[in-house]
Amino acid sequence: MRYLALLxxxxxxxxxxxxxxxxxxxxxDRIVRLSDSEIKGLDPQKISDLSSLRVAADQFEGxxxxxxxxxxxxxxxxDWQISPDGLTWTFPLRQNLQFSDGIGFDASLFPxxxxxxxxxxxxxxxxxxxxxxxxxxxxxEHSVAVTLSSPDPSLPALLAHPAMAALPLHRISEAADKxxxxxxxxxxxxxxxxxxxxxxxxxxxxxxxxxxxxxxxxTIIWRPMDDSLSAMRLFLSGGADIAADYPASRHQWLKxxxxxxxxxxxxxxxxxxxxxxxxxxxxxxxxxxxxSMAVEREWIxxxxxxxxxxxxxxxxxxxxxxxTPTKPIWADWPREKxxxxxxALLDAAGFNRQKPLKFEIRFNSSAEHxxxxxxxxxxxxPLGVQAxxxxxEAALHFAALRRHEFALSRSGWxxxxxxxxxxxxxxxxxxxxxxxxxxxxxDYDQILARAIAEPNPATRQTLMRQAETLLVADMPVLPLYxxxxxxxxxxxxxxWEDNISNVHPSRTLRIRH
Numbered sequence: 107m108r109y110l111a112l113l114x115x116x117x118x119x120x121x122x123x124x125x126x127x128x129x130x131x132x133x134x135d136r137i138v139r140l141s142d143s144e145i146k147g148l149d150p151q152k153i154s155d156l157s158s159l160r161v162a163a164d165q166f167e168g169x170x171x172x173x174x175x176x177x178x179x180x181x182x183x184x185d186w187q188i189s190p191d192g193l194t195w196t197f198p199l200r201q202n203l204q205f206s207d208g209i210g211f212d213a214s215l216f217p218x219x220x221x222x223x224x225x226x227x228x229x230x231x232x233x234x235x236x237x238x239x240x241x242x243x244x245x246x247e248h249s250v251a252v253t254l255s256s257p258d259p260s261l262p263a264l265l266a267h268p269a270m271a272a273l274p275l276h277r278i279s280e281a282a283d284k285x286x287x288x289x290x291x292x293x294x295x296x297x298x299x300x301x302x303x304x305x306x307x308x309x310x311x312x313x314x315x316x317x318x319x320x321x322x323x324x325t326i327i328w329r330p331m332d333d334s335l336s337a338m339r340l341f342l343s344g345g346a347d348i349a350a351d352y353p354a355s356r357h358q359w360l361k362x363x364x365x366x367x368x369x370x371x372x373x374x375x376x377x378x379x380x381x382x383x384x385x386x387x388x389x390x391x392x393x394x395x396x397x398s399m400a401v402e403r404e405w406i407x408x409x410x411x412x413x414x415x416x417x418x419x420x421x422x423x424x425x426x427x428x429x430t431p432t433k434p435i436w437a438d439w440p441r442e443k444x445x446x447x448x449x450a451l452l453d454a455a456g457f458n459r460q461k462p463l464k465f466e467i468r469f470n471s472s473a474e475h476x477x478x479x480x481x482x483x484x485x486x487x488p489l490g491v492q493a494x495x496x497x498x499e500a501a502l503h504f505a506a507l508r509r510h511e512f513a514l515s516r517s518g519w520x521x522x523x524x525x526x527x528x529x530x531x532x533x534x535x536x537x538x539x540x541x542x543x544x545x546x547x548x549d550y551d552q553i554l555a556r557a558i559a560e561p562n563p564a565t566r567q568t569l570m571r572q573a574e575t576l577l578v579a580d581m582p583v584l585p586l587y588x589x590x591x592x593x594x595x596x597x598x599x600x601x602w603e604d605n606i607s608n609v610h611p612s613r614t615l616r617i618r619h
Contacts, residue, residue: 130307132347136325137599137615140337140349144305144330148286150268151223154231159268161328164310164612166271167295169197169216169250170262174614176524176605178262182272182294182317183250192257192561197250204315205274206290206298213244215272223269232269235522257561260525271295296321296613305330310612322601322616341367341594348602348610349594354474357413357592367594370414371604374521375589376421376529379467379482379514380507383582384544387463388513392455394581396448399436400485407587410477415587420578421519421529423588425606428567432574448489457490464492469516470503478586479516508539517542517583524607526570530554533577545582 132138141157150162163172171181180186183197204210220242223230241253252261264270272294277285285292290311291299296318297310310326331337334351341349342364352360352368360368381388388394403417416424420432436444457463467483469475476497483493493514498506507515521528531537534554535546550573557569578585591608601615 130309130327130329131345132596132598133325134617134619135323136327137323137348137612137617138327138329138346139612140329140331140340140346142330142334142337142350143332145302145308145328148291148299148302149283150271150273151228151230151232153268157328157330161299161308161310162268162271163295164297164326165291165293165295165299165313166268166273167316168265168267168271169199170266171295172263172266172607172609172611174601174603174605174610176603176607176609178266181266186262190561192259193254195252195254195261196245197252199248199250200317201248203272203294203317205272205276205292205294206313206315207274207277207292208315209274209276209292211272211294212247213250214247215275216250216270217242217244218275219270219273222273222275230269232267235264235267236270256558257566259563259566260523263523263525296611297326318613321613323612326612338594341596347596347599348615352592352594354411354413354592360594364594366597369593369595369602369604370590371593371608372416372424372606373589373591373608374423374426374524374528374606375519376418376423376585377415377518377587377589378418378421378583378585380512380517380542380583381514381581382510382512382542382544383546384510387455387457387465390455391580392451393457393463394584395434396451396455396489397486397491398434398581398584399444399448399451400489401482401584401586402441402485403586406478406481410481411474411587413592414590416590418585418587420574420585421533421583422526422570422574423606426524426526426529428571432571432578434578445488452489452491459490462490462492464494465513466494466496467514467516468496468498468503468506468512470500471497475516507542510542510544514584515542518589520589526567526574527554527558530570530573530577533582543582545577545580547576547580550576550580 143157145161146155146158147153150166167181169181169183170178173179182199182203184200187196199213222228238254238256238258239252240255243251245251274292277292289300293313296313296316298313300311301309308328312321312324334353337349338352340346381394383389407415407417419434419437467479469479479495486493506512519529519532533541533545534551553569553573557566560566560569595602598618599615600618602610
């Protein structure tokens with residue numbers, strides 16, 4: 107009997123050791139995070155997808171970093187000082203900085219990193235983000251200076267991007283691109299990669315040489331799950347602590363059955379349709395305003411989308427637009443009053459029951475985009491408007507927008523940084539093909555140029571609001587709502603803070619015991 111009991115114990119241990127999911131499941135000192143796609147690369151200067159950037163941010167730190175609230179804070183630098191004209195920023199470094207392999211570095215590293223980022227052979231996707239930086243210099247071994255071509259209060263947030271994090275150039279020069287294959291990978295942040303199994307998981311362990319106190323959790327497991335329904339099921343079964351997304355169709359069920367786990371939070375993104383203002387009928391501002399007046403944004407967000415999106419009349423999401431969002435004066439009118447005003451505008455523009463306004467709504471293939479387009483077409487019927495639908499896959503859709511081959515088209519913007527200009531610069535005439543609507547207003551361009559050149563943050567914000575107000579008055583795009591992010595977070599995780607940037611560094615998370 108004792109022999110059989112011993113044999114059973116041995117078999118059980120063998121079974122546990124051979125189970126490939128045992129060491130990638132949540133544990134007492136292990137957090138499992140589900141991303142919505144596989145990592146595309148490990149070199150922070152050569153990646154652009156969100157999943158890769160999140161893993162990079164866990165491993166590499168720059169002069170600044172993003173906190174649990176999504177705001178920039180000192181990283182490898184102790185703090186920063188700004189010159190009165192806003193063009194020179196100085197970053198004194200912390201003492202005795204080291205990479206995870208014990209090799210020290212100082213301020214001289216950062217000018218070389220910037221040159222590598224700018225080099226054509228690096229082919230850095232984020233290169234354009236840093237276009238306002240004229241120079242990165244080392245004053246001495248303890249201080250880095252960054253010189254700008256125009257003031258930019260968001261520079262700390264920009265420098266937190268992994269593309270300007272401290273990279274182990276001593277390993278890169280010795281091993282070229284092979285340095286990312288080393289295990290553990292040499293890093294400068296709170297974690298280092300010890301294992302990566304393609305399409306399965308990436309394992310991060312604490313970096314013993316990180317300058318800060320050790321990360322609260324010893325191991326972070328990142329698992330790719332491109333099917334959000336499968337991710338939700340794995341999370342609910344206890345197989346993960348955090349899921350980066352869940353199906354929109356399950357939002358209400360989750361809020362009712364798992365209210366503490368489901369997080370739906372405003373994001374740095376605006377959803378809108380672009381008018382082609384270059385040709386009739388949408389070269390006429392009155393037509394654009396009339397159609398915007400007739401759209402029931404609250405109905406679209408509450409009934410058509412139904413995942414907590416916030417209705418939008420302007421472009422700047424909550425948190426960037428000041429205390430109150432930009433709205434046209436008619437936004438709060440009763441529907442019948444808006445429809446009456448819209449009919450008058452269309453009539454003045456030459457459209458009526460005898461000569462109805464006809465055009466095509468173009469959108470890229472998506473059930474959500476189709477539902478929104480159908481809803482808007484129905485809302486315009488009381489005006490006698492005849493709107494047909496046309497959908498195509500995303501590549502063809504956006505190619506048509508760049509060629510200006512549309513009348514009204516689904517568009518939108520997800521910002522790279524939490525700044526007003528990241529949304530507003532898109533609609534400058536100088537933006538060329540990227541300015542889908544073809545909006546061309548010298549007053550708008552001038553106000554925006556003044557805002558960009560303004561070093562005083564309060565004055566800068568006022569000018570940004572003026573530019574947005576003018577854009578809303580001209581209505582080259584039809585704003586509908588602001589994006590939200592959807593996440594699932596188990597109750598055993600502490601340190602998660604909902605924020606507009608959807609930033610949740612692993613070093614800020616801990617396990618409740």
